[in-house]
Amino acid sequence: MKLVRFGPKGKEKPGLIDPQGKIRDLSDVVPDIAGAALTKKGLAKIAKANWKKLPVVSSRARIGSCVGGVGNFIAVGLNYADHAAETGAPIPSEPILFNKAPSCIQGPDDDVMLPKKSVKTDWEVELAIVIGERCRYVTKKDALSVVAGFCICNDVSERAYQIERGGQWMKGKGCETFGPLGPWLVTTDEIADVQKLGMWLDVNGVRMQTGSTKTMIFDVKTIVSYISEFMVLEPGDVITTGTPPGVGLGMKPPKFLKAGDTMALGIDGLGVQKQKVIAWK
Template identity: 70%
Template sequence: MKLFRFGGPGQEKPGALDKDGIRRDLSSVIDDIAGAALSREAIARLAALDLSGFPVVPDSERLGACVGAVGNFIGVGLNYADHAVEAGLPIPTEPILFNKAPSCIGGPNDDIILPRGSTKTDWEVELALVIGEPASYVEEADVPEIIAGYCICNDVSERAFQNERGGQWMKGKGCPTFGPLGPWLVTPDEIADVQNLGLWLSVNGQEMQNGTTGTMIFGVYQLVSHISQFMILEPGDVITTGTPPGVGFGMKPPLYLKAGDVIELGVGGLGTQHQRVVQPIDHADDGG
């Protein structure tokens, strides 16, 4: 299935694509694509529905993040060998983990707002996964049983905040709008091989990234098992699994986002995203 959420920010409703790719409103049967609705049993019940009788969601409706009520938003750094090389950093011997603030999550086509003081905001197309079952110390072989689905993440990153301000990477990873997710949450049965998906990203029509999940250092199942050794994973938690080469800070000279830029990105079988980069709103100008 391809699940989605639609409506204004904070007011999203659940939906699914029917067999003809028509968007259908599921709000009469579930409250949200979140929590218990992500379990194997709950998704199986949705998959058994005849969606043809559900209301059509107009294409004009905004798409929200494809999962709601996210508790933990976990990132993985330097997880593609060729990306580590472009960053001039050694290939990790075990996964590098960091947090993205759940408050940074947005819809796949929402604007990306440059943070105040930003000089080095960058892009990262990534494969993300959503947890569907509680898990702790899960074995790698059992990981498929706890994944509700996969989606696209643009792991937007402010490099000066991330690398030049001391402390942990999260400073440059969790700014508002820095976590677009979607458009679809695609259930695992639709993905033939999660380690053979193409990823691409362009800025203003120029291709910047073009890679494959086949060059991950740590595969998806390995990552989930590893992370579960350090925390309890809960339904709705998101793990975004790293980016291939072609990010702005790896270019010579580096290239960063500016207001007016347009980003397009996609992952094979998971759809595409489209974002416009805008300046922050200065509330001092409007009395706010």
């Protein structure tokens, strides 16, 4: 299934993409694409709904973040061997974890706003994992059983805040609008091999990132199992898993976003995001 959330900011409703690509309103089936709706039981309830009888949503409706009520928004740093190489960073022996603020989550096509006095805001196309079952100490073997699905994340990053202000990455990762998710949450049954997904990102129509989840240092199963050693994961938690090469920081000379720029990014089977960069307001 491809699950979406649509409507004005803060008032999104749950939806389903039907076989013709239209959004169907799931409001009478589940209250939101969040929490209990993402468990095995919740997804089974959605799957049993007769989509043909669900109301069709206008094609002009805004698409919001594909997950609502996110409690934990966790990120993995330097998780692609080719990205680590372009930034001159050593390959980590264990996953590097940091938090993105849930308040930075927004729709896939909403504007990305530069932070006040930002000079080094960067782009990062990433595969995001959406947790579907409460878990702790889950094994690698069982890790996919607690995953509801996957989506695209643009892990927008202010590099000066991230690197030059005390070494705490989360300073540059959780700024307002820095977590576009979607357009869809695609359930695991629709992804044949999550470690063989092509990824790309363009800035102003120019290809910057081209990669694949096959170059992950730590795969999806390892990431979910590893994080569950340190915290309880709940349905609706989001884990964004790192980026392939082509970020602005790794270019010579480095290139960063400015107001008026546009980004487009996609992952095989997970759709496309499009964002305009605007000045702080």
